[in-house]
Amino acid sequence: DAGVIQSPRHEVTEMGQEVTLRCKPISGHNSLFWYRQTMMRGLELLIYFNNNVPIDDSGMPEDRFSAKMPNASFSTLKIQPSEPRDSAVYFCASSEAGFKNIQYFGAGTRLSVL
Amino acid sequence: GEDVEQSLFLSVREGDSSVINCTYTDSSSTYLYWYKQEPGAGLQLLTYIFSNMDMKQDQRLTVLLNKKDKHLSLRIADTQTGDSAIYFCAVVYSSASKIIFGSGTRLSIRP
DSSP states (O other): OOOOEEEOSEEEEOTTOOEEEEEEOOTTOOEEEEEEEETTTEEEEEEEEETTEEEEOTTOOSTTEEEEEEETTEEEEEESSOOGGGOEEEEEEEESSSTTSOOEEOOOEEEEEO | OOOEEEOSEEEEETTSOEEEEEEESOTTOOEEEEEEEOTTSOEEEEEEEETTOSEEEETTEEEEEETTTTEEEEEESSOOGGGOEEEEEEEEOGGGOOEEEOOOEEEEEEO
């Protein structure tokens, strides 16, 4: 398997624009996680899905953030409108089943909002 | 609340052993992980230990768990330049319903 695939690897946008980050989990994994990494706050869990259903979105910072998982092989994280403080590296990870199984991380999307 | 703490930096000489420490607050931990992050990359699982274990060894890596003190350590024997990275401790809490990552320890290697 190619591992968790994220796109784009880098995104530069202007404040106010909509940003969509994409993730393809490892085939056969039932859980998908979205994280944000910044120097100030470290690695934060934003939301996670089990069998395509959002289980806990308490880490999503604001209503400007939304995540979907329309099927087992694809998820998106959308920011609308984007703000400079959203600049960070966003990681997607997947596991066979929840937190008790190893999470495999994608390479991340580095987002810069100008 | 739950928290996981690590020191931010560690510098060791090539060939020496590196010991990266992690402390956590909640005794209901179940699974404890060590991840490695190289520049521009995602987190890569290095090793893990279950809360009912005290020690785990895997080649150059040794994980020690002291449940009484809520202390986890990762020892890297014969540290090489390729070990330069940020190392994250992660703790899965009770009922496997939450994971908390430490802030990461940046390991640098001196010649």
